[in-house]
Amino acid sequence: MRVNISPMKNGSGQLSEIYLDSRARILCPPDLIPAPGQYLLAHASASDAPLAVPVFFSDSAPNGFRSAPFLPPAWTPGTQLNLRGPLGHGFSIPTFARKVALIAFDESPARLHGLISIALRQDAEVVLVCDTIMDELPEAVEVQPLQALTDIYQWADYAAFDLARENLNQLREMLGVGKQAKAPREAAALSLSKRQVLIRAPMPCGVFAECGVCALTIRHEWKMICKDGPVFELSSVFTS
Numbered sequence: 001m002r003v004n005i006s007p008m009k010n011g012s013g014q015l016s017e018i019y020l021d022s023r024a025r026i027l028c029p030p031d032l033i034p035a036p037g038q039y040l041l042a043h044a045s046a047s048d049a050p051l052a053v054p055v056f057f058s059d060s061a062p063n064g065f066r067s068a069p070f071l072p073p074a075w076t077p078g079t080q081l082n083l084r085g086p087l088g089h090g091f092s093i094p095t096f097a098r099k100v101a102l103i104a105f106d107e108s109p110a111r112l113h114g115l116i117s118i119a120l121r122q123d124a125e126v127v128l129v130c131d132t133i134m135d136e137l138p139e140a141v142e143v144q145p146l147q148a149l150t151d152i153y154q155w156a157d158y159a160a161f162d163l164a165r166e167n168l169n170q171l172r173e174m175l176g177v178g179k180q181a182k183a184p185r186e187a188a189a190l191s192l193s194k195r196q197v198l199i200r201a202p203m204p205c206g207v208f209a210e211c212g213v214c215a216l217t218i219r220h221e222w223k224m225i226c227k228d229g230p231v232f233e234l235s236s237v238f239t240s
Helices: 114-121 146-155 165-175 184-191
Strands: 009-018 024-027 039-044 053-061 064-067 080-087 099-104 125-129 141-144 158-164 194-200 215-218 221-224 231-233
Touching: 024 053, 053 114, 099 114, 099 146, 114 125, 125 146, 146 165, 158 165, 165 194
Parallel strands: 099 125, 099 158, 125 141, 158 194
Antiparallel strands: 009 024, 009 080, 024 064, 039 053, 039 080, 053 064, 194 231, 215 221
């Protein structure tokens, strides 16, 4: 199962530090820290911007967490933040997983980074598939380019994807969804595996207004990425 939506909280935080890879350290109370795949809505206290900004978890940090890129350029170290969350459904690595693939399809793998420590704690092999260089990776993590996606996808017993909504069809084509049936052994292996996908889209209302900007059609029903996601089971997304 995916990580359930945590009881939503309101609170204050601070942007403490911005790193060279554009991630940032956010100071906040423990009950506001999102799980991997979840997000907070953040609004700079002194800003006149009309909308809050979704801030995704990337990694743990003292007294808060590291956020994934990118935050508004006007936010600098010391910026005070009004926070609301955690919001959305996050990733969930099953306890049986021993071969974990983390696949950043079209952007930074930062939103997947928090899954690395979880996978390593359960003695899983971890392969990060991306075309973006990421610093501070544990030596145990193997890095492969995106062109290796299909092979790593078939190898893994758990795979987590991160991609933009507009690239779902491209991913479908790369994975061969809907094409000729796989060999029995390969199909059996995939049936015992678990695949999840974080789908990125603009989320201007952040759950509260159901504005429909982040809408996604799944099994002939409209789902809101901000509320029903942003992490979905890949099988549900690719089932017509």
